[in-house]
Amino acid sequence: MAKRDYYEALGVSRGAEDGDIKKSYRKLAMKYHPDRNQDDKGAEQKFKELSEAYEVLKDPEKRAAYDRFGHAAFESGGAPGAGGQGGGFGGGFADIFDEMFGDFTGARRGGGQSRTRGSDLRYNLDVDMRDAFNGKQVKIRVPSAVNCDACSGSGAEGGSRPVTCPTCQGAGRVRASQGFFTVERTCHACQGAGQVIENPCKTCSGQGRVTKEKTLSVNIPAGVEDGTRIRLASEGEAGLRDGPAGDLYIFISIAAHDFFQRDGANLHVQVPVEMATATLGGSIDVPTIDGKLARVTVPAGTQSDNQFRLKGKGMSVMRSSSRGDMFVHVRVETPINLTKEQKEQMEKFAAAGSAKKPNSPETKRFFAKVKEMWDDVKD
Secondary structure, X not given: OOOOOHHHHHOOOOOOOHHHHHHHHHHHHHHHOHHHOOOOHHHHHHHHHHHHHHHHHOOHHHHHHHHHHHHHHHOOOOOOOOOOOOOXXXXXXXXXXHHHHHHHHOOOOOOOOOOEOOOOEEEXXXXXXXXXXXXXXXXXXXXXXXXXXXXXXXXXXXXXOOEXXXXXXXXXXXXXXXXXXXXXXXXXXXXXXXXXOOOEOOOOOOOOEEEEEXXXXXXXXXXXXXXXXXXXXXXXXXXXXXXXXXXXXXXXXXXXXXXXXXXXXXXXXXXXXXXXXXXXXXXXXXXXXXXXXXXXEEXXXXXXXXXXXXXXXXXXXXXXXXXXXXXXXXXXEOOOOOOHHHHHHHHHHHHOOOOOOOOXXXXXXXXXXXXHHHHHHHO
């Protein structure tokens, strides 16, 4: 008899999201579970079919193989079992509870696990803007739990190894019947490890790890932005009893610069310009993030807040050879500490102002508008 399509068995489309597949399986598995249908052999067969379908579709690799080859993808190695239990139902409702709540409690079944994955770690790294522009290799020191050298991470003294927990027989969990339900709990004797250490290592007290500070080399890519996260796989906390290590996540914070303000790949810089240069025109040299100088031509009559764009003089763009732009914002500087002669020259300049072509048109327009406003108030 030909096998039923897995998607059809679960009542979902081929493009269904993982969450929809899981939701449909939970609903149908509760409905057809043998513990609720002890007199219905058809329900037992239906449950096996559901479990087999879900075992394939919940796994991305198996699902991809099934989508491409159908049931033939698993014929050579045998069809997937029902929940990895060989089609048996000894777990009762505990199987369904694990599927429904295991993600939240961390108590998913499948045998004892003496090797527990270590925790992920976070490290905040401050980087100045020049290093963010150029990229840099930096060394950091991270306090972390590492494998104990004395016991090689096993937690057992003198080369001995952990033994199977006599309470749970290595399952890591114990079951108890409570009326209609079969409840499964973490084994209190081994704390879910499935193994116990009869002779704990004196250095690490049986944990298989100790706290030390380790030095790591971190590559800061050119163009890195504030808030960028860098992941160093397996550089986090060591796992319990020689378990796999967690990951280290480095969060980049770009320090403020004395001159430049960053906006993505672009830079902004405010540059003071002498009044004579702004008035008569000229050129100025402005610093760039790469440590060089760029010449900017200042046209006659330049005002404060005028800006000039220098293409390709901004920040590096991460994973690219291009650069952003730099915007030079002019701030015209009013002269101070004038000599007597300079003051006289300024007075002559002011007195020689033309009414037809004012030297300060913005000032003239502003006070003209003020006069209009007060005239309207009087009327």
